[in-house]
Amino acid sequence: MPFTDRSDLFGAVHEDGINRLVRHIMRQRPSLFNYATPFFHNNAELFCVKFEVDDKVLKAKNPLFTEQEPLPILGAPVPIGLNFCLQLTDAQLDFHPGNVFGLPPELGRLADQRFALRLKGCMGIDCPPKELIDELLPLIERYLVAQQQLAIGETKERVPGISTHYTPPSSAFDNRERERPRTVALPTRSLICFCLELYAVGHFEWGTVPGSQQIWLKTRLDGLEIVDIEPKDMESAIECYLTTVLKLGILPRLIIPLEKMVLDISKEFQEMGLTLGRTVTLQPSAVPADVPNNPAVEEDQIKAFLKLTVTGGA
Amino acid sequence: MADLTVAVSESAFQRLFVVLRDSIRWEAQDMTNFGPFTAGYHVKGHLEGGSVDFRADNSVLIDELDVRWDKFEFTLGLDIPEICVGGGCINMPWPIPDICLPRWCVFSANPDISISPDLAAFVAQELSVAGRPVVRYYDASIPPPVIDPCGFLRDILVDNSIIDPFPDHNQWHIHLNPDFIDLDLFDFADIVGNLIENALTAAVTALLPGGWVRDLILAIIGGIADFIRWLLDIPDEIDEWLSDLFNISFGLGDLLIQLIGEFFGACVPLIRVDDPLEVLGKEISTSVLLSGSPVELVAVTVPVRSLSVYVDNVEMVVQADIGG
Numbered sequence: 323m324p325f326t327d328r329s330d331l332f333g334a335v336h337e338d339g340i341n342r343l344v345r346h347i348m349r350q351r352p353s354l355f356n357y358a359t360p361f362f363h364n365n366a367e368l369f370c371v372k373f374e375v376d377d378k379v380l381k382a383k384n385p386l387f388t389e390q391e392p393l394p395i396l397g398a399p400v401p402i403g404l405n406f407c408l409q410l411t412d413a414q415l416d417f418h419p420g421n422v423f424g425l426p427p428e429l430g431r432l433a434d435q436r437f438a439l440r441l442k443g444c445m446g447i448d449c450p451p452k453e454l455i456d457e458l459l460p461l462i463e464r465y466l467v468a469q470q471q472l473a474i475g476e477t478k479e480r481v482p483g484i485s486t487h488y489t490p491p492s493s494a495f496d497n498r499e500r501e502r503p504r505t506v507a508l509p510t511r512s513l514i515c516f517c518l519e520l521y522a523v524g525h526f527e528w529g530t531v532p533g534s535q536q537i538w539l540k541t542r543l544d545g546l547e548i549v550d551i552e553p554k555d556m557e558s559a560i561e562c563y564l565t566t567v568l569k570l571g572i573l574p575r576l577i578i579p580l581e582k583m584v585l586d587i588s589k590e591f592q593e594m595g596l597t598l599g600r601t602v603t604l605q606p607s608a609v610p611a612d613v614p615n616n617p618a619v620e621e622d623q624i625k626a627f628l629k630l631t632v633t634g635g636a
Numbered sequence: 637m638a639d640l641t642v643a644v645s646e647s648a649f650q651r652l653f654v655v656l657r658d659s660i661r662w663e664a665q666d667m668t669n670f671g672p673f674t675a676g677y678h679v680k681g682h683l684e685g686g687s688v689d690f691r692a693d694n695s696v697l698i699d700e701l702d703v704r705w706d707k708f709e710f711t712l713g714l715d716i717p718e719i720c721v722g723g724g725c726i727n728m729p730w731p732i733p734d735i736c737l738p739r740w741c742v743f744s745a746n747p748d749i750s751i752s753p754d755l756a757a758f759v760a761q762e763l764s765v766a767g768r769p770v771v772r773y774y775d776a777s778i779p780p781p782v783i784d785p786c787g788f789l790r791d792i793l794v795d796n797s798i799i800d801p802f803p804d805h806n807q808w809h810i811h812l813n814p815d816f817i818d819l820d821l822f823d824f825a826d827i828v829g830n831l832i833e834n835a836l837t838a839a840v841t842a843l844l845p846g847g848w849v850r851d852l853i854l855a856i857i858g859g860i861a862d863f864i865r866w867l868l869d870i871p872d873e874i875d876e877w878l879s880d881l882f883n884i885s886f887g888l889g890d891l892l893i894q895l896i897g898e899f900f901g902a903c904v905p906l907i908r909v910d911d912p913l914e915v916l917g918k919e920i921s922t923s924v925l926l927s928g929s930p931v932e933l934v935a936v937t938v939p940v941r942s943l944s945v946y947v948d949n950v951e952m953v954v955q956a957d958i959g960g
Contacts (some may be wrong), residue, residue: 324950325643325953326643330648331644331645332643333643334641336638341960342639343958346915346937346958347936350935353933360926384934385925385931389923389924391926436817439657596660598659600655621637623641
C-alpha cells in the first residue's frame, strides 16, 4: 500500500531510529544525562554506572557531567555536604505494538496507538565513614559553642580545621556568586549506589485549550510505574508525585498548536529567491476526516500525515 | 523497516509543479557597441503547459513543458560617420552683414540605422525530459581520479559560485540522471497554432466587440487552434515516444543536450546530506559548571546509512537509517 494513499506527504520515524539517536546523544552530550559534584572530575571511576563517551567529547575536553552542589547535611552549622551522582543510564521508546521492552504487570499490555517509555536512573551517595564523623564531631560541637558565644556578644573565634567557604577557581566569576558560600563536600572514598526503573505509557491527542481558539496536539500520560520500591505505600506516593509532576508540570508545556505544524512552503521558496504567485502550505491531515489518527503510533513507528494546500492567485 | 521514511504523492508534486511553472518568469536585456555596430537584445518569457508523471520504472517524466516568449527582440544598429555640407560664413564689409551658408548634416543620430524585430510570436520551445533519482555516496577520504572530468566541471561551477564546493567530510548525494531530453527549439505546432489563433481572434474581436456570440466563436477558434497544434505535433509525439521507449534522445541537438544533461546529472548532485548529520549544534553552555564558566559543547551528529530514493507510479519515497 502506498505511504501517501491518505495524504499528500507522509513522514515516519521508527522506534529503533529514535532509540539509536538517544544513544548517540548520550555518548556525545553526556552532561545531559549525568549529574554529579565536582569531586567526580578526578574520580570518574566512582560513578555508579560506567558510561561510554565519544572520542570527540574527550578531545574537546567537554565536561562528562553537569556539576551539582553537594547534597547538604541538613542542620549542620556550616555548609557541608555529601558527594553524589545521578545518572540517567537508559532511555528507550517503544511504539505500539510493544516489543522493545516488557512493561511491568501494573501497566498491562501496550494498547493501540500508545507509546511506552522506559527510563533507568542510578544514584550514588557518599556515606562518610565512622572515623571521619568521629573526627568532625568535636569540631562541629566546638563551632556551635563558638557561635553561641558570638551570639551573646563575646569575641569571634575562628574554628581551626573547618573551612566554611569554597572559593571557586575561575576568575570569570560574578561578584554576587563569589559572596555566596558554597557547600563543601566531605572527603569521599566510595558511594552507595541504587538504580530505579521507571515505565510510562502515553498517547497523543488533538484538543482545544480553554480561552484559545487554536487546536493543540497534546501528549497524554496514561500510566506510570516505578519498579521494585518498598514499602508499597512509598512506591505509590512517589509514583503519584511523579505522575502529577508529568501531567501538570511537564506535559502541558509540550502541547503544540496546529499553526506551528504548518509549513509555509511559499516562504521557503522565497528564501531561496523564487517568489511563488500562490500560497502553498503543508498542514496536518484532519482527524478523522482524512486519517483516523495523526500522528499515528503504530507498526513500531510514529507517523505524520500532511496535506498540501494551494491558495490565492490565479 | 527504515528508521526514517518521507513520501510525497504524485498529486502533490503535480500541484506544486503548476505553482512553480506559473511563478517562473525571466527577463534580460543588454546592449553592446562594436565600433560603429550596435547589438542588443531584450527577452522576456514564461512557462506554460507541461505535466509531471511518476512512473513505475523509478522515473519522473516532465512532458511537453512550453517555453513561451513575451518579448524576443534583437537590435542591430549601424552608426555611420556624420557627413555635413555647407556651413561657414563669408565676411562682408561693414555695414553689410556676413553671409552664412546653411549647414546640412546626415547620419547625425547614433545609431543611424537600427532594426529591432520582435520574434516572440515566431519563437517557442517545448521541453520533455525523463529522469530517475540516483543516490551516490561521496567519500571525502578517497582521492579524486587522475583524470577527473567531473572535478573539472565542478571546479568551474564552484568558481562561478553556482554550487558549493565539495566538503572535507562524507556526504550522500542525490543526483537526477536524465533518461532522455527532448527540446524542440522551434515548436512549430505551437507557433503555427498561436499565429492562427491570434489572427482569427483579432479579426473576430474587430467584427464583434462583445457578447456571447463572440465568446462562442472565440471558444470554437481556440478549439480549432488546439486541433491544429495537436495535428502538427504528431511527428514530435512520435519522436518523444521513441525516445522514451529506447531511453535515448533522437536528433543531433537532443543527443548533445542529453549528453550534457547526463554529464551534469552524474557530476553535480541536486541534494546533499551530510554523513554524519548534525542533530544538535555546537553550544556554549554556562550551566554545566558550577562556576558558570562557558563551555563549548561539541555538536551531536548521527551517521546516516542506506539512504535511498525511489519513485513508483503514485509517490516518491526517501528512506534512511540511523547508524549505530
